[in-house]
Amino acid sequence: MLSERFTAAVDYARIAHAGQTRKCTPIPYIQHLLAVASLVLEHGGDEDQAIAGLLHDVVEDCGESHAGVVGERFGERVLAIVLGCTDGTAEAKAGFDDDVSRRRDWLRRKQAYLNHLAHASDDMLLVSGCDKLHNARAIVGDLERPEVGQGVFARFTGGRDGTLTYYRLLADLFTQRGAAMAGALEREVERMYALAGEQHRAA
Template identity: 60%
Template sequence: MLQAITTAAVALGDTAAIFRIGRPMTALTERYAQAVDYARIAHAGQLRKGTQIPYLSHLLGVSTLVLECGGDEDQAIAGLLHDVVEDCGGGHEGSIRAQFGDAVADIVMACTDATAEDKADVDNTASARKRDWRERKQSYLAHLRKTPERALLVSGCDKLYNARTIVQDLENPDVGQEIFNVFTAGRDGTLWYYAALEEIFRTRKAATARLFSGVVARMQALADSSIDTVPAHAVA
């Protein structure tokens, strides 16, 4: 099963080439396989925003990045489970602690800016959702400035995966600027958030900082210009 999981988790960009030199191999046990199954069941029926792609693909991608950046098994498992509490309910925290341990659960909670229940309590109007989003992100950014380094690695990989996905959509003539329509904060709020994340990761010298800075610069350039006028080498 572990071999199949490794094959399914697609490597992104040149991350592996940057981080693998001199890194000891991270051994993955059946705990990792169990975490994949936990994420698969918890997120069953959920899709990536604006797509028909199973949400599990994002979780596998984040976990892959964690491993490529030198994370250990607990961090890789947290990469698989980092959205469970936020998207599937606060009750999962106890289950994660019981099944995977405090180290994993602590990272998952550090990557969570609100539970699914918290989000459900917000008035279902565009203005209320946007206001709640901004408040949650500002609180999360403040938290990220002091979050433990083990959790910072997982958060950085999550945000790098998402930023790369946005850039890919911006570069796609069939999507382009319309990608911002799927986000609660729209174009300006999304760009603000990723710029704020970039500053924090760079200041804290996170493992993903250099890659993330390049991707965010590319995102901003594509958002400000037509695809045809932005050279591909604008991203590191």
């Protein structure tokens, strides 16, 4: 059963991410957060993990000041998962103001995050995997839309090749760790590669 803590987390996420939308779309950002929480529950997660799904981007996208509030209001376990899902804070990302430095920072952060996932707790692994699964489904959905197609990759700092490689490595890692959503993520990544005109490339 979900308690009032979950309801409070929905409201916290709604307020913290107010005005934010999914990349280059009018979709309110909370749609992604609700979807991740739903996937966490679908794949066997408990209330703390679902709350972390709602809040997993709050430090990364809204600022470091949220960390203390999340810990105080929702507990240290939730905070640990949120911090584990964070590959860079809003403040740190704001320090890169040109394409070359942003790309260099993106590569550094993604490699560090993959290394982190290899040893992350099962708690955090579930939430992170559900986040990546929803993102992969969104990319596949846009690839299937004629008005977007491969233009979707222009939204990402890693571009087409960097984004494809990152999701291939993520899918392989979650499979190796035996994560609950690994099969679903693998299918989305295979579809992503097919729609992008690439064959499957194992890591």
